[in-house]
Amino acid sequence: MLAPVLVGVSIFCFLLIRVLPGDPVLAIVPETATPEDIERTRARYGLDRPLPEQYGAYMAGVIRGDFGDSIRTGRPVVEQIGERLPRTLELVALGFLLSLGASIVLGLFAALHAGRLGDHVSRVTALVANSLPEFWLGLVLILVFFAILDIAPGPTGRIATGIDYEIITGSLIVDSIFTGNPRALVSALHHLVLPVLTLAVIVVAPMMRSVRASALEVMRSDSYRCALAHGLGAKTLLFGYVLRETMVRVPVLAALVLGNLIGGSVLVETVFSWQGFGQWALRGLLLRDYPVIQAYVLVTASFYVVAFLVADIVQAALDPRIRV
């Protein structure tokens, strides 16, 4: 069902970036280039062919796993994705997990205190978190923990300079564990703290609200009333009933949040000079590097699709009613 949306997104993107003012070919040829040089460069990237043909050739490549070459650097786009995407995924995955854990704890807390002070406090806190511009929050954290307290590294990338590390997957945590490099691991984790915290804070509110609403719904259900009337212990009620049934309702929203995080990581990446996937796309956009923008849009849209697929699977695993 979502595959047609992906095709639609790719066509829409393809057309949209081509109506942008600015010619990528003129941006890369030297000033002394003759009209023949320009035409040859245009032909090198296939930009002289009719649009349907360009699109067909592009999609044929995508199916084979070839996203074309960057117009700006001449390097294969796939290679650059392999370099940039793991950096962003590492950041987003950790921020998401932290946020998910916090939202379950806070949402349950709010539900157990429904209509009381604890509920109101957590609600206002969620509203505050929801109103924070993430790029500003990142700067505030840098100010407090780097400029003033000096216990976190500055926004200079993913690892301290002067530390050797080997790149296998592109995720510094995974790579440094694989290669048994504790110095790199510690430095990478240290650099991850502030950006991960920033991402976690800005997405905690919607998930927490959903956990609270689901938990309240569970606690008002007949089955819960029955369990309560049987005099079950607090632990059984909380973990066996409230938490268990609440978790069933979380995956779909969590998938949406995860998809949004991947598509919206560029602001936090910029603040922390992360040089990740989002910043790569931003640069591609400014330079009108068509293959880069197309690849970025396709990959982020695919992540939505995959996230929802995983959400369905997780939901089925958690909820026996869904299994057929």
Place this chain on the structure above:
Amino acid sequence: MALAGRLRMPPGRTLWHRRRPRAAIGGHLIMSGSLLLAIVILGAVLAPLLSPWGPEEIDFSAFLAPPSAAHPLGTDGNGMDLWSRVLYAARIDVGIAIAAVALAVVSGSLVGGLVGYVGGWIDEVAMRLTDIVQAFPAFILALTVSAMFGSGLFNLTVAIGLIFAPAYVRIMRSEIRALRGRGFVEAAECAGNSRVSILFRHLFPNALTPVLVIAPLNCGWAMLTLAGLSFLGLGVPIPQAEWGAMISAGAADVVGGRWWTSIFPGAALFVSVFGFNLIGEGFLDRSKSG
């Protein structure tokens, strides 16, 4: 045990507890949100009276000066007064956010109402198109649209409006479809009203509530989008006073401990978004218990 006490049935919607209206709390939220926004808007309107400096006026004796009597919030790296810039920026940020959401509400509701009422293949096509726009990364969409028409405040408004319009298309469409078969519509049809009149005089007014409920939340979100675009250098051009661009301009100073250039505009942005979110949350409460 405290936990056991908490695990009893929660108040509301049970046999034993009278429902405690959240609407009462909603009223407080709307009031405090409106108050915050009123302060921001008042500051924006009265900016020339509140600050002796112009938003782009340079004080050549104070570059990157910390807060002082002459410059209550300090100056930025260009020697421009931050207090004045923060005030003037509210005009752009709040103005564009409201205008963009208004544009999204009007255009999205019109399209959503029409396709919901007409139905058939037009409806199908419109829904698939909103799917595509909504699956598109927002900042790429905003930039391409504003780049297409050339940069400028009006084009930014259109670009941000376009990001938010699909949500209204969806809401309005489902509302209209739910109302279409109701008795009062049939009555209006029997009374010989034209389809246009049924749509505009009978359906739209009844479908408007859910659309308006989410509008304030979207205003806050639109403001964050605008500031985010400007932060990336894709929004309001420098040196015009705009919170996102100001945060970006001061980002390097924050790392060096000169915090005022970024922190104050960001605080103003946060307060305004918070105001919109309080109102939106209050609206949600009201609509649920209404």
